[in-house]
Amino acid sequence: MGTDFLQYTITGLTVGVIYAMVAIGYNIIYNVTEIINFAQGEFVMLGGLFAAFFVGTLHLPVFLAFFAAVIATGCVGFAMERFVIRRARNAGVLSLIIITIAVSILLKGSAMLGYGKDPHCLPAFSTRGPIMIAGAVLQPQVLWIFGVSALVVIALSFFFHRSFYGKAMLACADNPIAARMVGIPVRQMVLLAFILSASIGAAAGVIITPISLMDYDRGAMLGLKGFGAAVLGGLGNFYGALLAGCVLGLAESYCAGYLSSGYKDAVALIFLLLALFFKPEGLFGSEAATLKKF
Amino acid sequence: MRRLKKWWGAAGLLLLGILFHFAAPPFGWTVESPYRIGAVFSITGVGSFLGEPEKKTAEMIVEEVNQKGGINGHPIELIIYDDESDATKSNLAVKKLIKKDEVPVIIGPTRSGESLAVVSVAEEAHVPLISCAASYKIVTPIESRKWVFKVAGSDSHVAGKMYDYMKSKGIQKIGIMTDSTGFGASGREELLRLAPEYGITIAADERYGPQDTDLSAQLTKIRSVQPQAVVNWSIGPTQVLAVKNWRDLGMGYTPLFQSHGFGNRKNLELCGTAAEGVLLPLARVNVGALLADAQPQKKVIMEYTKSYEDRYKEPISSFGGHAWDSLHLAIAALKSVGPDRAKIRDFIEKTQKFVGQHGVFNFTPQDHNGLSKDDLEMVVVKNGDWALAP
Amino acid sequence: MNKKDRWAFVGMGLLIAVFPGVALNVKCISHYVDVMVFAGIFSLVSLGLCMLMGYAGQVSMAQAAFFGIGAYSSGILTSRLGWNPWMAMPAGAGVAALVAWIIGVPALRLKGHYLAMATLGFGVIVHIILGEEVKWTGGPSGMVDIPGLQIAGWKLTSEVAWYYMIWSVVFMALLFCLHVIYSRVGRGLRAIHEEEMAAESMGVPTACYKVQIFVFSAILSAIAGSFYTHYVTCLNPGSFNLMWSIRFVLMVMVGGTQSLWGAILGAVLLTFAGNEWLQIFSDFEILVYGAMLLCAALFLPGGLASLVPKVIGVFRNSLTHLCKR
Known part of the structure; x- marks a missing residue:
């Protein structure tokens, strides 16, 4: 009993951290532009597939492949903002939703044509065998996942609170017109937001691939659940996303373990609906005042 | 001028030849309606x-x-x-x-x-x-x-074959896991339906989505009932995940049966050494080279x-x-x-x-x-x- | 209904009425009648969605789910409980309406894209339920041998009979939608679309209207789903997933969100494109869809319907030009 519980917890936290990374990606873009980027999940998928390509075909070492995949996906984020979102800057909310959905379909389709429909694999970052904790199995890759995401979170909070660009981005989020008046190039900040969120998504994709494999069709579901985490944590709220991601992952894992494994996928979405209906500012956001701040 | 005409003639002949090559039926072949x-x-x-x-x-x-x-x-x-x-x-x-x-x-x-x-x-x-x-x-x-x-x-044939083999090995208590696609659902139905006929008890019955990224939870649950064998019936990447997680959870001593869907070399590549010992019923077309020469299908x-x-x-x-x-x-x-x-x-x-x-x-x-x-x-x-x- | 709509209505009616007579006599398009039956079914969905997108300014990513609720209600009630299909249809619509109302009321009170998200999540949940409740829905392998439709003891089997029945339903739905648009509710809706705050301060009950339209679109989808069930006589969850919701949105976007005629045009065009004309693209189809959606949103926000007046204008100009000379 205790062993099972521990195993479910480990599994839940592992996926939960990935959902959190996706949620952080949503938040960065939402904060600067108020756009919900429906293509966020595809960045995760692209990250994993790029890394599989770099390792499998170009035979790069895994760590190099990690950075290469993150940079490559960052470029995709750049292209998306520069060539699509920027054109639609005057479009209404409805058009923006549809545009990001269209981009996600395009990314998914290109991935399918480029990589085929088979799942792709990546070697684990470290080669040692699984670690046993009181009968439960902990794969070393899980530690890598925790480590990398912790690094990402720390680096991001450093970036937003200490660096010039980070502060400028926060200013855009607060009030774009005022930001422009004090000389902050808002368009560039939006561009930066897209690159950043694409890269973070890609990082999540690369670290999860050794455990779960990656194929072109994964993006939509990861995106949806990540979005659930973002809403649950309060849209725009950074630490809220992290917490909410873990909550969702755990809920899913316990549901699979103790209730019904078939309805596992519905758990995150039910949380999403409940949060939207009863607490649209999220579990950890306090009212609209902080809706747009970290 | 004359030379040019000759060229035209040659080109014309060549063209005719090409046309006839496509148009004329091969020798001794009468044209019937297709x-x-x-x-x-x-x-x-x-x-x-x-x-x-x-x-x-x-x-x-x-x-x-x-x-x-x-x-x-x-x-x-x-x-x-x-x-x-x-x-x-x-x-x-x-x-x-x-x-x-x-x-x-x-x-x-x-x-x-x-x-x-x-x-x-x-x-x-x-x-x-x-x-x-x-x-x-x-x-x-x-x-x-x-x-x-x-x-x-x-699928009843596949499940029947699996159970036949289990019976011959003295396996009576199993845990099954299936995915929620049509393929997995149909396999689950047959596994559950046929089990009593072969005197097999299904101690754990787990399901998961085709997009799942980790099956440790399901396998842990199965492990807790201590079955003599595990059956995984799914399609796509989850088949590979099942093998990997089964290995990682240290369940190698419990034989893992896969459905016939696993019968693709790509899966073996993706699993690597983790797949050693995995059992599955396959149609003979997959294992032609292993068949005895007397087998009627071999040829x-x-x-x-x-x-x-x-x-x-x-x-x-x-x-x-x-x-x-x-x-x-x-x-x-x-x-x-x-x-x-x-x-x-x-x-x-x-x-x-x-x-x-x-x-x-x-x-x-x-x-x-x-x-x-x-x-x-x-x-x-x-x-x-x-x-x-x- | 204004004069233009009346003309369009008569014109389209004639076109639809004559079509099978032409198609069935030309060998290479004899199967187009079958395609048109599906196009008619999808037109019902896109009409409802068009009202929601074009007139209430909201997008729903769960139309396939409502379509599925209607389809499965019909399938379960008729094949498992022995109901008459004509009784199962309103029952399915009722279920869809109730569900839409439950989702719509909280989601539409919020601003912006909350409905899009709520419906996105809801659509996936419905898809999961259809696959999981094996006892009722048959799970992922679905249901088979669902009874077909009967009208006064006469069984609908021929494609042509289905064609005329479906399209008369489409026409009835269209009439109703046109009526709504030119009524008080329609004016209120257009006001919401222009400027919600202003509309509200003028006394338009915005949230109430939006919920009503959302429920209406769900009902239309559910009815379409019922027809689909009895036409195909089998069901499986694959026909009600997120991709289908996206297709429905695409139908409306291509046709034009501001025009009900465009919604029907979009449904017909995309059904033909998907089943007939885009077959050569095969694997590229998903890219073509994405590109179409993107182009429609970026370059042709009014959809194909917005081109019609332009084309007519150009035509008229050149005609008057010619006459002058």
Whole structure:
């Protein structure tokens, strides 16, 4: 009993951290532009597939492949903002939703044509065998996942609170017109937001691939659940996303373990609906005042 | 000037030659009206890994037959539509084959969902349809499936074969895990239905989504009931995940059975050494080289394997075998009775001892599938390759 | 209904009425009638969605789910409980309406894209339920042998009969929608679309209207789903997934969100494109869809319907030009 519980917890936290990374990606873009980027999940998928390509075909070492995949996906984020979102800057909310959905379909389709429909694999970052904790199995890759995401979170909070660009981005989020008046190039900040969120998504994709494999069709579901985490944590709220991601992952894992494994996928979405209906500012956001701040 | 004329003459002759090369029939081959065969495969969409080898196989066979002079002198005209793994599209494609192309017989669709969506169309139009999908619902109840046949073995055969093997090894208590696709659901139904017949208890029954990224939770739950064997029945990447997680959780001492869906070399590559010892029932087409020479299917399987691999430079898949079986059945029918829908139906229903890729078919008015669990072999993964299970 | 709509209505009616007579006599398009039956069914969905997108300014990513609720209600009630299909249809619509109301009321009170998200999540949940409740829905392998439709003891089997029945339903739905647009509710809706705050301060009950339209679109989808069930006589969850919701949105976007005629045009065009004309693209289809959606949103926000007046204008100009000379 205790062993099972521990195993479910480990599994839940592992996926939960990935959902959190996706949620952080949503938040960065939402904060600067108020756009919900429906293509966020595809960045995760692209990250994993790029890394599989770099390792499998170009035979790069895994760590190099990690950075290469993150940079490559960052470029995709750049292209998306520069060539699509920027054109639609005057479009209404409805058009923006549809545009990001269209981009996600395009990314998914290109991935399918480029990589085929088979799942792709990546070697684990470290080669040692699984670690046993009181009968439960902990794969070393899980530690890598925790480590990398912790690094990402720390680096991001450093970036937003200490660096010039980070502060400028926060200013855009607060009030774009005022930001422009004090000389902050808002368009560039939006561009930066897209690159950043694409890269973070890609990082999540690369670290999860050794455990779960990656194929072109994964993006939509990861995106949806990540979005659930973002809403649950309060849209725009950074630490809220992290917490909410873990909550969702755990809920899913316990549901699979103790209730019904078939309805596992519905758990995150039910949380999403409940949060939207009863607490649209999220579990950890306090009212609209902080809706747009970290 | 004269020189130029000569050139023109030469060019003209060459052109004529080329034209005749295409237009004139090969020597000793009289032109008869072609026999049409309709086909619906899931060449794209989620089922493409099934439909693509089927399409390739069908095209290859038609070319071979036509090169040898066709069916009694009639060349085959194969009309293939892609249903894109979508029930609505497959419904429309079959209607198009019946109305526009007026084919006497249809092979496909590839998957169960799409096949079930066209059963009523074939019944109403009185067109024989040979499905390549597995679900038993395609040919039952037989009263309302007069015109529908299928060449893929049923999941009950696979489950039966598995249980037979377990029984012989003294395994009585198992845990099963299935995915929530049609494939997994159908397998689960059969596993649960047949277990009492073989005196097997299912101590854990777990399900998961086809997109799941981790099956540790399900396997942990199964491990907690301490079964003698684990059965995983799924399609796509989760099959590989199941093997990896089974290994990582240190469950290697409990034998892992996979469904026949695992019978693809790609899966072995993705699993690596983790797959050693995994057991699964497979159709003989997957393991042609391992068969004894006396095996009646050995010859057709080796021929098919060779010509397919020579032509497409890729290993055969068992799904291509379904196309082989259905198309050769259709060809045999056309050869004996000509392009008459009703006669083709009657011919197929009476076909006995038809040696195909997936078994030796014996159709009867009660059985429109014609296969049994004895058409499968129990296979084990050994040194990264298939081997017949001891 | 204004004069233009009346003309369009008569014109389209004639076109639809004559079509099978032409198609059935030309060999290579004889199966187009079958395609048009599906196009009619999808038109019902896109009409409802068009009202929601074009007139209430909201997008729903769950139309396939409502379509599925209607379809499965019909399938379960008729084949498992032995109901008459004509009774099962309103029952399915009722279920869909109730569900839409439950989702719509909280989601539409919020601003912006909350409905899009709520419906996105809801659509996936419905898809999961359809696959999981094996006892009722048959699970992922679905249901088979669902009874067809009967009208006064006469069984609908021929494609042509289905064609005329479906399209008369489409026409009835269209009439109703046109009526709504030119009524008080329609004016209120257009006001919401222009400027919600202003509309509200003028006394338009915005949230109430939006919920009503959302429920209405769900009902239309559910009815379409019922017809689909009895036409195909089998069901599996694959026909009700997120991709289908996206297709429905695409139908409306291509046709034009501001025009009901465009919604029908979009449904017909995309059904033909998907089943007939885009077959050559096969695997590229998903890219073509994405590109179409993107182009429609970026370059042709009014959809194809917005081109019609332009084309007519150009035509008229050149005609008057010619006459002058």
